[in-house]
Amino acid sequence: MEKELVIEAKGVTKTYEEGEVKVHALHPVDLALRRGEFTAVAGPSGSGKTTLLNIISGLDKPTSGKIKLAGREMGAMTQAELSDFRRDHIGFIFQAYNLIPVLTVGENVEYVLLLRGTGAGERAARVNRILEEVGLGGKKNRFPSQLSGGQQQRVAIARAMVSSPDIILADEPTANLDSATGSALMDMMRELNEKRGMTFLFSTHDAMIMEKSKRLVTLKDGRVDSDSAADKAQRHD
């Protein structure tokens, strides 16, 4: 039995206007992701990967087309509704980690739970459990500046996962890390994906991520160039 759809993008386009010049970042793009997928969107710089992720997350609005996330149409949402929606359904992992420097590791992870109004006891339990899972159990009270790049990205992963969102969007998560650390983190995320069934969508141009992903979608000039899931379906046909 097929799992439920978490993301459904249909005919999504994005055009930026810079003065009189129009830049078409995305031509009509269709993309569907089911729960538990571990997918990478790959492509060279300027292919539209980050734009697609920004639109899927509600951080940016499409010029046309429709996006459904966790069964809800995002185009009709106000900024406040989008803000609440991101809080409740999406986990983010950024290329530059983007931890809050004045919060400790524990507080950074706890922050999303606080936004969701989770009770103190449950917050503490969840934070401790996820930090153990990402191997930072002993560093709860450290500040981000006291951690290495790899450790900071682990905190970012913990922050993205602690609230068990419907999907985790990771924009070039290994770009700032050395290859060994990046590979270890990918293994860890894949393990978490398999253990918890959490859906991951990466944007990347890192071959290692593409290799470790279960599904690979490539973008070229703002269009879907290839999709391993579609290829597989075709082969089955």
Added chain:
Amino acid sequence: MIIFRMALRNVFRNRRRSLLTGLMMAGGFVLFSATLGISEGTYGSIIDMFTRSRTGHAQAHAAGYLERPSLYKAIKDLDRAGRVLDGLPEVEAWAPRVYAPSLAFAGSKTVGAQVMGIDPARERKAMRLEGQLAEGAFVPDRSSPGVVISARLASALALKTGDEFSLIGQGADGSIANDNFRVAGILSASGSAFEGPWCLMHIDKAREFLALGNRAHEIALVFTDYRKAREDAALAAAALADPALDVQPWQVTEKEFYQAMLLDKKGGDITNYVIMLIVAIGVLNTVLMSVLERTREYGVLKALGTRPASVFLLIMAEVFILTLVSCAAGALGALGLNHYLAAHGIPMPTPISYGGVRFTVMLSAVTAGTFTRPALTVLAAALAVGVFPALKAARITPVKALSSR
């Protein structure tokens, strides 16, 4: 709660910048407070100098006398009024007076003179009339022909101490008041509250001269705290409970002086507001810089689902915390400086003499207002200028903020 924790840590994040901004705010506070203290102290001294030279902190008259003085509008039951005033702890001293216009003669010279009958013993407790003497002796303690005249009257009639002159006026019973007097003393020509042609005599002598019986035209009141003149005047009026009596504070009886003082005070306030404006610009610069530097961070907070109102609150909380710490430091500094200025003051380049008092040093007055006004002004200014950067941060578009360096 986490917003306040973040705000607190953000304040100490760029310590040097926070310290400089804090010092600017604390410095503004100290300057504002010291200026206020000196201003309050100086105006206090001026009010004291002015009110104790003749006016008093308040005056009681027969109803309508203040608007249109008349020999016939007199306080009838002075004994009862005196007993009531003696029973009020707020009243430090009081002195009854009678007034009447008259003509003064000496040799071939004639001039209009204002007679003022006083109770020397009571005036000594309430006022500083005696200190305004330039020569001779003050009004004798018992009814006698010995009077004190102003320098202007002495000059107009060419009178010296010991000379005799005559006064003619109208008695309250319709008779012609006519008597001879001897100059016991002459008031100072400069710095005296009696600039016109005044003739001060014992109240009993004045009553006898004017056939006034036991009545008086005015009771000058001195309260324990001049700053409460309005409240205490109302209190005295309520205690006297006589619709035929009108009790007014010095701000009403000496309206012109009071208005001029308020105008002068406004000038001082402008200086303080300029100080606050400079402080506010400093705070605005700091907060704007910090918002600009942390644009990406606000983008992350919003991407994670933080509401714009919480981002706004975060910035305002940072401004509030920094201001609070600065005000506390400023209050400590101001406390020391104001106490020093209250004890030693600032010497005046040109001392002023008025009403028998020589004013040589500008002393500070340390009151709650010298701390609360700067605190509230610094807080209001800082929070007001914090609104713009806070709104800017709250309205940040996450996708743009995340791509900023």
